[in-house]
Amino acid sequence: MTRNDYSAALRKLAREQDRVATVAQLAEAGVPQRLVRERCRPGGRWQRPLPRVAVLHSGPLSAAQRSRAALAFAGHPLTRAMITGAAALRLHGVAAAALPPGLPVVDVLVPSDRRIRTHTWVRVHHARALPAPDVVDGVPVAPVVRAAADALRESIDPEWARDVVQELVVVMGVPAGIVAAELGEAVLARRPGVAALLESLANEARPPAAGPLARALVARSGLRQPLWRPALHLDGAFVGSPDAYWARDGLVLDLGPGGGRARWEALGLRVLRVAPAALARAPGEVVAALRAALEGGPYGPLERITALPGAM
Incomplete structure (x- = not known):
């Protein structure tokens, strides 16, 4: 097979998916497995940040490429996976989530019947019923309140959690009651500062009439x-x-x-x-x-x- 047999399909794949592809997609495009292995070796032109996933350059991954790679690892679109947590908040434009605490983990929400588990920097959340995703820059993203709930569930920084909640309610206009309901009693019990903030914001809300x-x-x-x-x-x-x-x-x-x-x-x-x-x-x-x-x-x-x- 000559280079011209797959070069056009490879360029199209790289352009449409921000240079992130699964090994299966590369095979469907006609790229020989031998070439994939060669280019993904240490020091090669490509990289394999996750199992079954290739990034078609050797440099650091952008935030968008990390999200696409996490979705590819989770089997999107067959699994109906979507980005959630802090990474989803950043895609939604939540300023408080721009620099999340700890390691740069990407959270992915998948159906509960999928046998996909957390791997290195991809944290997998299983749900019986998935929300309808928003689409930001071509990436399926959990609705902002669900993303916040998943982010706060994993966060260990109380100030960061309060900043996120305050931005959702005060800046983005999400009613405090909706945020509290999505977080649930279990999360609020572990985040007393967040619970107090939501109560305060609810009391300051517009008059019921x-x-x-x-x-x-x-x-x-x-x-x-x-x-x-x-x-x-x-x-x-x-x-x-x-x-x-x-x-x-x-x-x-x-x-x-x-x-x-x-x-x-x-x-x-x-x-x-x-x-x-x-x-x-x-x-x-x-x-x-x-x-x-x-x-x-x-x-x-x-x-x-x-x-x-x-x-x-």
């Missing part, structure tokens, strides 16, 4: 109905859950406090901040501000944003 008041006001106003408490994703990465979002217009209604306002504005979305008290005290002004904002749209990269309906 703000949501119903806003919905009633919009219904009476004749304005188009928004999505209430949707989950917004930019290119598959979770970017928060605003109080209301007009998907055709890129308009966010934020009843505060905190939330993901800065992040939504950075995306180019129009964020209308309304104090909960104004819903009852000055409803006409609120409706006028909403109408003006809608007429001035659309805003932001709407084609890149997916809005999943929230709880009614």
